[in-house]
Amino acid sequence: MTTPQAIQVSVLGWAPPIVHGLVRDLRVRWALEEAGWPYSEHVVNQAEQASAKYRELQPFGQVPAMQCDGLKLFESGAIVHYISERSPALMPDDPAARSQVTAWMFGALNSIEPPIMMLNVLDMIYQGPKGDEYNGLRAWVAGWVESRLDVLGGVLEGKEYVLGRFTAADVLLTTVLRILRDTDYVTKRSVLDAYQRRCEARPAFKKALKDHMASFEKHAPKT
Ligand SMILES: N[C@@H](CCC(=O)N[C@@H](CS)C(=O)NCC(=O)O)C(=O)O
The missing domain is CATH 3.40.30.10 (Glutaredoxin)
Structure with a gap:
């Protein structure tokens, strides 16, 4: 091509x-x-x-x-x-492996980025009152973020990249995780922290x- x-x-x-x-x-x-x-x-x-x-x-x-x-x-x-x-x-040749890359690209953007963005909006963009209602919502969203990160951490256990070799899925996953750079959600999870550092060390x-x-x-x- x-x-x-x-x-x-x-x-x-x-x-x-x-x-x-x-x-x-x-x-x-x-x-x-x-x-x-x-x-x-x-x-x-x-x-x-x-x-x-x-x-x-x-x-x-x-x-x-x-x-x-x-x-x-x-x-x-x-x-x-x-x-x-x-x-x-960014993508292997094998059709089944390509589908897995696509699945993880959608996973990054559809299952992991939404709660992270919601938390980001609550922490960085929202300027309204921060009473009990806000705190309840924030805690709920934070729990959602934690559960998504726990799953991703489990998937990445023992792997360099989400599908073994580096693919476009890692581009999206890493840049989604970066949104949390001013928090400890990634850094406190050693597998995710190492993954993000590994991806960001690429030339x-x-x-x-x-x-x-x-x-x-x-x-x-x-x-
Ligand atoms: N879902 C879109 C989101 C695009 C987006 O949010 N772009 C932001 C920068 S990251 C932007 O252009 N903001 C300026 C604006 O909305 O005026 C994508 O992934 O491309």
């Missing part, structure tokens, strides 16, 4: 520093680095995010989006899946993160 040409990844020109290293273009950059596909950045500002032209690319006005060979793709999971279907670095991840951070630095408003 030929490598898609002229790949452009849409990234935010500005985001609050608290989310640098988390914004979801990181997943796409990482997958592209693992695949060895060169790409350029399409930096979007708030006005462009709201424009009809950009909404044709990303209906919700968000990032990431990817364009290549006349194709327009949005949703980080769909983009990583597109890349992985065309790259042996492709380091390059992706470096470029992601450099882009924020380059486009930060000058004071």
Whole structure:
């Protein structure tokens, strides 16, 4: 299969520093680095995010989006899946093994990311009253996060990567776990902690993160 040409990844020109290293273009950059596909950045500002032209690319006005060979793709999971279907670095050849990768990609985004995002919203974004009702909800969501992480930790026991070898599923699982970086939910689970460190030690991840951070630095408003 030929490598898609002229790949452009849409990234935010500005985001609050608290989310640098988390914004979801990181997943796409990482997958592209693992695949060895060169790409350029399409930096979007708030006005462009709201424009009809950009909404044709990303209906919700968000990032990431990817364009290549006349194709327009949005949703980080769909983009990583597109890349992985065309790259042996991210997906094995065997059909049954490929289905397992896809299952874990959906698992990362549909079963693990939702409670983690809910906790993140409650801890970092919600600005309302934090009385008994909030505390009850937060405790319930935290329990949901813990149970998902316990299952993932069990699956990863004795393995380097979720399916043995590195795949696109690890790109999504690792970047989902990163959302918890300001908590001890991952670090207190030695299997998950080691897994995340192992994945983030990969040269492709380091390059992706470096470029992601450099882009924020380059486009930060000058004071
Ligand atoms: N489910 C989408 C979520 C995309 C998303 O939440 N993007 C955020 C950055 S991580 C964004 O663009 N935020 C800016 C905004 O909504 O204006 C995906 O995985 O691509």
